[in-house]
Amino acid sequence: MFFSLLEEMHKKRDEYRCFAENELDEGDHFPYENLAKAAERGYMGCPIPREWGGMGESFLSYTLLIEEISRVCASTGVIMAVHTSVGTYPILYFGSDDQKNSYLPGLARGELLGAFALTEAGAGSDAAALSTTATAVDGGYLINGCKLFITAGGEADLYLVFATLDQSQGVKGITAFLVEKSSAGLTAGKPEKKMGLNRSHTTELRMDDLFVPTGSRLGKEGEGFKIAMSLLDGGRIGISAQALGLAGAAIDFTVGDMKSREKEGFKVEQNAAFIIADLATRFEAARLLSYSAASVKQSGERCTKEASMAKMFASDLAVEAATKCLDLCRIEKRTSDSPLSRYFCDAKVTQIYEGSNQIQRIVIARELTKITGLA
Numbered sequence: 001m002f003f004s005l006l007e008e009m010h011k012k013r014d015e016y017r018c019f020a021e022n023e024l025d026e027g028d029h030f031p032y033e034n035l036a037k038a039a040e041r042g043y044m045g046c047p048i049p050r051e052w053g054g055m056g057e058s059f060l061s062y063t064l065l066i067e068e069i070s071r072v073c074a075s076t077g078v079i080m081a082v083h084t085s086v087g088t089y090p091i092l093y094f095g096s097d098d099q100k101n102s103y104l105p106g107l108a109r110g111e112l113l114g115a116f117a118l119t120e121a122g123a124g125s126d127a128a129a130l131s132t133t134a135t136a137v138d139g140g141y142l143i144n145g146c147k148l149f150i151t152a153g154g155e156a157d158l159y160l161v162f163a164t165l166d167q168s169q170g171v172k173g174i175t176a177f178l179v180e181k182s183s184a185g186l187t188a189g190k191p192e193k194k195m196g197l198n199r200s201h202t203t204e205l206r207m208d209d210l211f212v213p214t215g216s217r218l219g220k221e222g223e224g225f226k227i228a229m230s231l232l233d234g235g236r237i238g239i240s241a242q243a244l245g246l247a248g249a250a251i252d253f254t255v256g257d258m259k260s261r262e263k264e265g266f267k268v269e270q271n272a273a274f275i276i277a278d279l280a281t282r283f284e285a286a287r288l289l290s291y292s293a294a295s296v297k298q299s300g301e302r303c304t305k306e307a308s309m310a311k312m313f314a315s316d317l318a319v320e321a322a323t324k325c326l327d328l329c330r331i332e333k334r335t336s337d338s339p340l341s342r343y344f345c346d347a348k349v350t351q352i353y354e355g356s357n358q359i360q361r362i363v364i365a366r367e368l369t370k371i372t373g374l375a
């Protein structure tokens with residue numbers, strides 16, 4: 001597929017970069033201020049249609065936004081990506097009129113923060129193995145169980161929670177529910193002590209006899225797994241954008257360091273020049289994969305293979321770029337308060353979430369060969 005960014009998208013990138021570089025802070029707490037500033041600009045609803053309070057931007061424009069935000073603060077980037085792709089889109093795609101009216105404008109304007117609760121102990125890559133239960137009761141359901149590693153846990157206003165009505169039915173029992181933060185029986189744990197992305201709180205989410213009315217079920221009973229899987233393509237493109245932001249920032253930082261060393265009279269060794277040339281070339285290739293996946297998604301065509309390729313390639317590159325750039329920069333640039341340290345610590349998780357890169361390889365192979373039983 002031939003692909004190049006149109007002038008309009010270059011302008012959008014400039015706008016997003018200017019915002020990220022001038023308005024985002026790089027503190028060490030949950031980025032409330034960053035999210036509020038993003039909301040003021042409409043960015044919390046970047047690709048959501050205008051009729052629902054969003055900016056009505058294309059998915060490619062949203063991809064550029066997450067890339068630029070993540071160059072400066074990858075924690076803010078992932079919170080926004082989760083909020084949009086798996087927190088807001090599900091209501092746009094699968095919500096009833098009541099659910100859309102109740103939640104979409106608030107989510108799109110950033111007055112509400114959305115989150116996605118699928119993973120459990122024993123149900124990560126194999127999400128179908130989840131054991132959180134939903135039991136039908138008068139007027140709704142009682143949910144019991146515990147989710148793990150939930151981005152924006154304890155901070156989000158609305159969680160998309162997946163639970164099974166009948167474990168013996170496998171994926172056909174899984175159902176999706178919209179759970180408000182204030183629901184009795186919902187408890188978020190303390191933020192996990194992670195190696196990176198520390199401004200993005202990641203917590204356990206317990207549900208003890210949590211009542212949700214029937215009107216808070218998203219889609220029909222048994223449609224939850226289909227809903228979860230249908231969101232992952234967009235989610236993975238968002239993570240590829242986050243990885244691009246980290247890789248691009250690491251490469252630019254290192255090129256800057258090389259230039260300043262040359263000015264000081266030190267010659268950049270050929271080996272170092274070759275490494276940075278390879279990284280920069282692969283970075284452009286990763287961008288093409290991500291932007292073309294975003295364009296396929298925008299067209300409405302199936303983009304499962306493209307999204308997995310983009311996420312896998314860009315996240316592997318982010319880890320490699322952060323690692324090699326640490327090697328290449330002079331020693332003073334490797335302290336824990338250097339941006340390089342942040343790129344290095346934040347990059348790793350992009351290989352893990354929204355489906356690990358082993359799972360992406362399985363998805364790509366399955367899409368290529370349609371071999372059943374690979375999973």
Ligand SMILES: Cc1cc2nc3c(=O)[nH]c(=O)nc-3n(C[C@H](O)[C@H](O)[C@H](O)COP(=O)(O)OP(=O)(O)OC[C@H]3O[C@@H](n4cnc5c(N)ncnc54)[C@H](O)[C@@H]3O)c2cc1C
Binds near residue numbers: 149
């Ligand atoms: C910072 C962070 C934020 C997260 N945010 C969210 C969130 O907001 N919502 C949410 O629901 N989840 C979230 N997750 C969970 C994330 O999606 C899972 O960690 C991920 O899907 C992997 O699951 P797991 O950690 O249980 O690993 P496992 O599934 O236990 O896998 C362990 C290893 O085995 C490999 N593996 C597993 N199965 C196969 C296979 N069939 N073939 C080959 N290799 C395989 C994996 O690739 C991995 O290397 C988050 C995780 C992190 C770390």
